Amino acid sequence: MITVLDDNTQATPSLSSALRSEWIKIRSVRSTVITLGVMVILGIGISDLASLAGRAAVTRHAHHIINPVSQSLSGMLLAQIVIGVLGVLAFTGEISSNTIKTSVAAIPNRTVLLTAKLITFAVISVVVSELVAFACFFSGQAIMSGPIATASISQPHVFGAVAGTGLFVALLSIFALSLGVIIRRSAGAISAFVGLYLVLPLLVAPLPSPYSTDISKFLPFNVARTLDTIASTSSSTTSFAPLTGFLLVALYTAVMVGVAYYLLNSRDV
Numbered sequence: 001m002i003t004v005l006d007d008n009t010q011a012t013p014s015l016s017s018a019l020r021s022e023w024i025k026i027r028s029v030r031s032t033v034i035t036l037g038v039m040v041i042l043g044i045g046i047s048d049l050a051s052l053a054g055r056a057a058v059t060r061h062a063h064h065i066i067n068p069v070s071q072s073l074s075g076m077l078l079a080q081i082v083i084g085v086l087g088v089l090a091f092t093g094e095i096s097s098n099t100i101k102t103s104v105a106a107i108p109n110r111t112v113l114l115t116a117k118l119i120t121f122a123v124i125s126v127v128v129s130e131l132v133a134f135a136c137f138f139s140g141q142a143i144m145s146g147p148i149a150t151a152s153i154s155q156p157h158v159f160g161a162v163a164g165t166g167l168f169v170a171l172l173s174i175f176a177l178s179l180g181v182i183i184r185r186s187a188g189a190i191s192a193f194v195g196l197y198l199v200l201p202l203l204v205a206p207l208p209s210p211y212s213t214d215i216s217k218f219l220p221f222n223v224a225r226t227l228d229t230i231a232s233t234s235s236s237t238t239s240f241a242p243l244t245g246f247l248l249v250a251l252y253t254a255v256m257v258g259v260a261y262y263l264l265n266s267r268d269v
Contacts, residue, residue, distance in 0.1 A: 013106070019116045019120060023120055035089075042079065043079035044132060044136055044139060046078055048136075055148060058144075068141060069228050072140020073133065073137060074136075076169060080168075080172050085193070086173065087173035087177035092189055100269045118177065122173075126166070130166035130167070132166070137162045161242070168246060172253075175252065175253045176193045181264055182259055218248065226240065
C-alpha cells in the first residue's frame with residue numbers, strides 16, 4: 001500500500017507490495033490460466049504422442065535407435081512457444097487495456113514495477129515448466145518401456161537434462177516478457193518472439209557452410225535441442241555443450257531485460 005509521510009509526500013511502495021499486486025493481477029486474468037492449461041495439455045500430449053511413435057518405430061524395426069530422454073521431452077518445444085506468448089501478454093495486455101497507467105500511478109518507481117512483474121512471472125514459469133517437463137519425462141518413459149531401453153531419473157545427467165529443459169522454457173518466458181516491454185504491442189512482440197525463435201533458424205540454414213553451422217549454434221532454438229541430451233558435458237563443432245548453451249541464452253535474456261528496464265523508465269506509458 002502507499003503510505004503518506006508527514007510532509008504530505010507519497011512513499012514509493014515496497015517491492016513486497018508490488019509483488020502482491022502483480023500476483024493478484026496475473027492470477028485474476030483468465031487468459032493466464034487458459035494459456036498455462038494449454039501449455040500443460042500440449043506439452044504432455046505431444047510428448048506422449050512422440051513416445052508412442054518412438055515405441056512403434058522400435059517395435060517395427062528392432063535396430064531403430066532413439067534417445068528416450070529427448071523423445072519424451074518432444075512436447076516442450078510447443079510449451080516454449082505457448083509460455084513465450086504468455087510472457088509477451090503479461091505486459092502488453094496492460095498496454096492494450098490501458099491499465100498500465102493505473103499500475104504506474106500505484107507504483108511510480110518503474111524499476112520496482114518491472115522487477116515485481118519479472119519475479120512473479122519467473123516463479124510461475126519455473127514451477128509450471130518444471131512440472132510439465134518432469135510429467136513429460138515420466139509419462140514418456142512409461143509409454144516406451146518394454147521395447148525401448150528407457151531412462152531413469154537417477155541415471156547420470158538425466159535429472160539435469162529434464163530440469164534444464166524446464167528452466168530453459170522458463171528463461172524463454174522472461175525473454176518474451178522483456179520483448180513485450182520493448183515492443184509494447186502484442187502482435188508485434190509475439191511475431192518477433194516466434195520469428196527469432198523459429199523463423200531465424202530457417203533463414204540461417206541455407207547459408208553456405210561453415211557460416212550456417214557457426215551461426216546456428218548461437219540461436220536459442222538450436223540450444224534448446226541440446227538440453228535434453230544426457231551427455232551433458234559433450235560438445236561438437238555444430239553445437240555448444242548444454243550448460244554453455246543455457247548460459248548463452250541466459251546472457252541474451254539478461255540483455256533483453258536490461259533494455260526493457262531502460263525503455264520502461266525512459267518512455268511515456
